[in-house]
Amino acid sequence: MSVIIEDINSGPPPAPLKAKDFKGKVDPDWCAGCGDFGVLKGLQSACASLGLQPHEIVTVSGIGCSSNLPGYFNAYGMHTLHGRSLPVATGVKLANHELTVIATGGDGDGYGIGGNHFTHLARRNVNLTYVVMNNQVYGLTTGQISPTSCHGMKTKSTPFGNVETPINPITSSIMNGATFVARAFSGDPKHMISLMEKAIQHKGFAHIDVFSPCVTFNHDNDYKFFKPRIKRLEDEEHDVSDWKAACEKAMEWGDTIYTGLFLHRQQATLEDQEAVLAEGGPLSFRPIAVTKEKSQQIIKRMM
Ligand code: SF4
Ligand code: MG
Numbered sequence: 001m002s003v004i005i006e007d008i009n010s011g012p013p014p015a016p017l018k019a020k021d022f023k024g025k026v027d028p029d030w031c032a033g034c035g036d037f038g039v040l041k042g043l044q045s046a047c048a049s050l051g052l053q054p055h056e057i058v059t060v061s062g063i064g065c066s067s068n069l070p071g072y073f074n075a076y077g078m079h080t081l082h083g084r085s086l087p088v089a090t091g092v093k094l095a096n097h098e099l100t101v102i103a104t105g106g107d108g109d110g111y112g113i114g115g116n117h118f119t120h121l122a123r124r125n126v127n128l129t130y131v132v133m134n135n136q137v138y139g140l141t142t143g144q145i146s147p148t149s150c151h152g153m154k155t156k157s158t159p160f161g162n163v164e165t166p167i168n169p170i171t172s173s174i175m176n177g178a179t180f181v182a183r184a185f186s187g188d189p190k191h192m193i194s195l196m197e198k199a200i201q202h203k204g205f206a207h208i209d210v211f212s213p214c215v216t217f218n219h220d221n222d223y224k225f226f227k228p229r230i231k232r233l234e235d236e237e238h239d240v241s242d243w244k245a246a247c248e249k250a251m252e253w254g255d256t257i258y259t260g261l262f263l264h265r266q267q268a269t270l271e272d273q274e275a276v277l278a279e280g281g282p283l284s285f286r287p288i289a290v291t292k293e294k295s296q297q298i299i300k301r302m303m
Helices: 002-010 036-049 066-072 084-095 107-113 117-122 169-176 189-201 243-250 292-302
Strands: 056-059 076-079 098-108 131-136 178-183 206-211 231-232 256-265
Touching: 002 169, 036 066, 036 098, 036 131, 036 189, 036 256, 056 066, 056 084, 066 076, 066 098, 084 098, 084 117, 098 107, 107 117, 107 131, 107 169, 117 169, 131 178, 131 189, 169 178, 169 231, 169 243, 169 256, 189 256, 206 256, 243 256
Parallel strands: 056 076, 056 098, 098 131, 131 206, 178 206, 231 256
Antiparallel strands: 178 256
16 A cells, blocks of 8 residues: 555646546435535535645545535545544544545534534544534434424424524534634535635644535525525634634524634644654554564454
């Protein structure tokens, strides 16, 4: 494998790519109008504008409509278990910390089933980007309430209205210790792409919660709901180092709902603090410290 990577890196620099070059071989099977189309396109544009190549990127997802994204993206990709994108993405990053690792998924996958991992990734400050396509419902299973569904929302699992209080992904992320916390709207692609570019460039855990409407199962929080309410933080004075102001802005949920970069700070990453990664390049290219005979014995014992 190291020989292959050396070959890739030893030739002339590769030609810059366009967003369409990151299009996968499989076309998305999402419903027409699903917000996830915009997120996929946005990520492809961000990777192209940052000059990345497919072999430098790994997308990792959990389960759900949005978690099918790695199949539609021309890069290395892993479609893992429900709620488990972040631990797998951590493993990828620690095995080869030179890769650009992008975890993707939905609100049910990331904040419900995988809520535990979301907390710990943020505090560990692993250098990866996490894009959550938040449609405030479980879409793949045909429309049940998710952790971000609004109070009172009627679904097939809550015919009399949701009695639970939704979590706020932005304040949660900030309190958990994330070093880059943003919110985007897939109906505002230019702004979303600029946040994705910054998130990928950020050294540390970068979390973007994207309002990505489910046009089939959430008729409360659709494009018509968001469009008149969305205001960009960048159009106002907002200090991205002020976590209290960031939380106050993130909790607005009425005529105004903010998108943009809420919090941005620098802190040593998990990889930076791991002494074993400091020298010798990525672990995945280092020789295995066992003899061929020993490895055969181990394989035999395991089989
Ligand atoms: Fe998108 Fe909702 Fe359709 Fe799933 S069910 S593809 S989230 S619109
Ligand atoms: Mg969802």
